[in-house]
Amino acid sequence: GNSVTQMEGPVTLSEEAFLTINCTYTATGYPSLFWYVQYPGEGLQLLLKATKADDKGSNKGFEATYRKETTSFHLEKGSVQVSDSAVYFCALSDQGGGGADGLTFGKGTHLIIQP
Amino acid sequence: EAGVVQSPRYKIIEKKQPVAFWCNPISGHNTLYWYRQNLGQGPELLIRYENEEAVDDSQLPKDRFSAERLKGVDSTLKIQPAELGDSAVYLCASSALDTQYFGPGTRLTVL
Numbered sequence: 573g574n575s576v577t578q579m580e581g582p583v584t585l586s587e588e589a590f591l592t593i594n595c596t597y598t599a600t601g602y603p604s605l606f607w608y609v610q611y612p613g614e615g616l617q618l619l620l621k622a623t624k625a626d627d628k629g630s631n632k633g634f635e636a637t638y639r640k641e642t643t644s645f646h647l648e649k650g651s652v653q654v655s656d657s658a659v660y661f662c663a664l665s666d667q668g669g670g671g672a673d674g675l676t677f678g679k680g681t682h683l684i685i686q687p
Numbered sequence: 688e689a690g691v692v693q694s695p696r697y698k699i700i701e702k703k704q705p706v707a708f709w710c711n712p713i714s715g716h717n718t719l720y721w722y723r724q725n726l727g728q729g730p731e732l733l734i735r736y737e738n739e740e741a742v743d744d745s746q747l748p749k750d751r752f753s754a755e756r757l758k759g760v761d762s763t764l765k766i767q768p769a770e771l772g773d774s775a776v777y778l779c780a781s782s783a784l785d786t787q788y789f790g791p792g793t794r795l796t797v798l
Contacts, residue, residue: 604785676732677729
């Protein structure tokens with residue numbers, strides 16, 4: 573079956589540090605890949621997505637590249653801010669080109685940015 | 688544009704009691720999902736609707752859980768009777784194309 577593995581948290585960084593949150597996946601077919609973010613007290617929000625190999629999703633300074641050869645979709649940001657503190661979820665949809673199927677999520681990574 | 692609306696936001700019940708959650712998706716979204724998120728975990732799909740048809744309910748514990756989406760708009764998820772292990776956040780999401788939009792969730796505590 574499908575599965576998503578992401579690095580355990582919490583991850584604690586200082587403001588302006590470089591961020592990487594690792595995500596690897598197992599899927600049949602050609603999944604679409606997503607990063608969702610959950611800020612304290614709020615619901616899940618889509619951060620970025622990529623629907624085919626070598627696509628790069630980006631939003632709010634965050635980037636992730638769909639790497640089929642390594643089955644990875646690592647999240648990166650060059651300079652984090654305190655406001656980036658949240659829980660980040662990597663997810664996949666096992667339907668090429670879209671997310672109509674249910675999503676399979678990782679366990680989430682809690683990111684804490686200290687001023 | 689209004690987002691996905693869920694109610695109630697919080698619910699505390701005794702075990703063996705029934706409970707129901709309501710979801711109103713984004714207008715025009717034909718696909719609706721219910722997920723359960725246990726503490727410290729990612730959400731897990733319970734059921735997916737295309738309009739009023741449940742097209743994937745393979746992960747729904749059918750002995751105690753039921754769901755409906757009459758008229759292909761609002762949806763209700765019910766648990767009867769609730770067990771201690773049902774304590775979780777129940778999330779509703781909807782989509783029109785390739786992106787799912789989530790509601791704020793209902794946090795259920797079973798005592």
